Structure formats: structure tokens, C-alpha cells
Amino acid sequence: MTENNKVEYREVQRPRQIRLWGLILLIVAFMWYWFIQQIIFGSPIGNNPAPDGITVVFWLIFGVTIPVLFGLLKLIIEVRTDGIYIRFFPFHFHYKKYLFRNLHDYERITYNSLKKFGGWGIRINTKGEIAYNMSGNKGIVLKLKDNTVIIGTQKPEELKKALDSVVKHNEN
Numbered sequence: 001m002t003e004n005n006k007v008e009y010r011e012v013q014r015p016r017q018i019r020l021w022g023l024i025l026l027i028v029a030f031m032w033y034w035f036i037q038q039i040i041f042g043s044p045i046g047n048n049p050a051p052d053g054i055t056v057v058f059w060l061i062f063g064v065t066i067p068v069l070f071g072l073l074k075l076i077i078e079v080r081t082d083g084i085y086i087r088f089f090p091f092h093f094h095y096k097k098y099l100f101r102n103l104h105d106y107e108r109i110t111y112n113s114l115k116k117f118g119g120w121g122i123r124i125n126t127k128g129e130i131a132y133n134m135s136g137n138k139g140i141v142l143k144l145k146d147n148t149v150i151i152g153t154q155k156p157e158e159l160k161k162a163l164d165s166v167v168k169h170n171e172n
Contacts, residue, residue, distance in 0.1 A: 009079040009162030011155055013134040015070065024070055031063030075134045077151060079162040081170070084142065086132050086151060088122050096132075098142055098149060100170055105143040108160045111150065112137060120152075 117123035133152025
């Protein structure tokens with residue numbers, strides 16, 4: 001990263017919904033129990049047990065892969081001198097950049113992610129708007145030349161202040 005593209009603001013968000021973590025841990029515990037009982041001890045669970053191959057596949061997906069991915073999950077928001085950069089790790093290998101030269105307007109908003117986008121994460125609604133959000137209902141909407149992007153944030157005032165500062169500096 002060059003000096004003329006330095007990071008002016010950075011926010012890293014991780015999943016913090018206690019109920020969601022609880023549900024995931026219950027599923028993981030059950031998957032491990034099922035795997036250990038059926039594969040390790042050879043004692044199938046239930047009246048009509050799944051074949052060992054299915055048990056291993058379900059254990060790999062729901063007992064290992066999904067909890068690891070959820071543990072690695074984070075939304076990184078950076079305001080740099082040339083634009084705003086988003087990375088939803090581990091789904092984005094590189095930052096998605098929205099350059100200020102393509103930005104018409106931006107504003108702080110309060111929105112319902114469930115109603116507007118059907119949930120959290122990387123979402124596109126029927127209007128073609130893109131959302132990057134981890135939790136909560138606060139964000140910044142970027143009105144670009146070709147689309148609208150909503151970025152969920154836990155620090156809306158700080159993000160807006162950083163955007164104001166960098167955009168004002170770029171206009172001069």
C-alpha cells in the first residue's frame with residue numbers, strides 16, 4: 001500500500017450474536033456425538049441410522065467446516081484516501097473497492113437487514129442493492145454511478161466522520 005493510499009479508518013467486525021453461537025455449538029456438539037458414537041464406537045444412533053459415509057460427510061460439514069468458517073468470519077471496512085474497501089473474510093480473497101471517483105453521495109442510515117436483504121452477510125436485494133453486514137441495523141449507504149452499496153457498521157459516526165474527512169480532502 002502506497003503512502004497516497006493509506007488507511008484513514010479501519011473497522012473489523014466479528015459475529016457476536018450469542019443465540020447464533022449457541023445454536024452452532026449445539027449442532028456441533030450433536031455432530032461430534034453422532035460421529036463418535038457411530039464411527040468410533042460402532043454404535044449407530046436411532047431406529048434407522050444413516051450409513052457411515054453419510055455420517056462422516058455430515059460431521060465434516062456441520063461438525064468441522066461450518067464452525068471453522070464461522071470462527072474465521074469477519075467483515076473488514078477500510079476508508080483509504082482513494083475509496084472505501086470491504087473484505088468479508090473468508091469469502092473475499094481480496095478487498096472489494098468502491099472508489100470515491102464513482103461515488104455520487106453517501107449517508108448514515110438505520111435499516112432492517114432482515115426486511116431489506118433477507119438477513120446478514122453479503123446480500124443483494126430485488127432492487128440490486130448490495131449489502132455487507134455482520135449484525136445490527138446501522139450503516140452507511142454509498143450511492144455509486146452504477147449501483148447502491150450498504151455497509152453495516154458498529155461505529156456509524158466514526159465511519160461517516162472518516163468518509164467526510166477523506167472526501168473533503170479529495171475535493172481540495
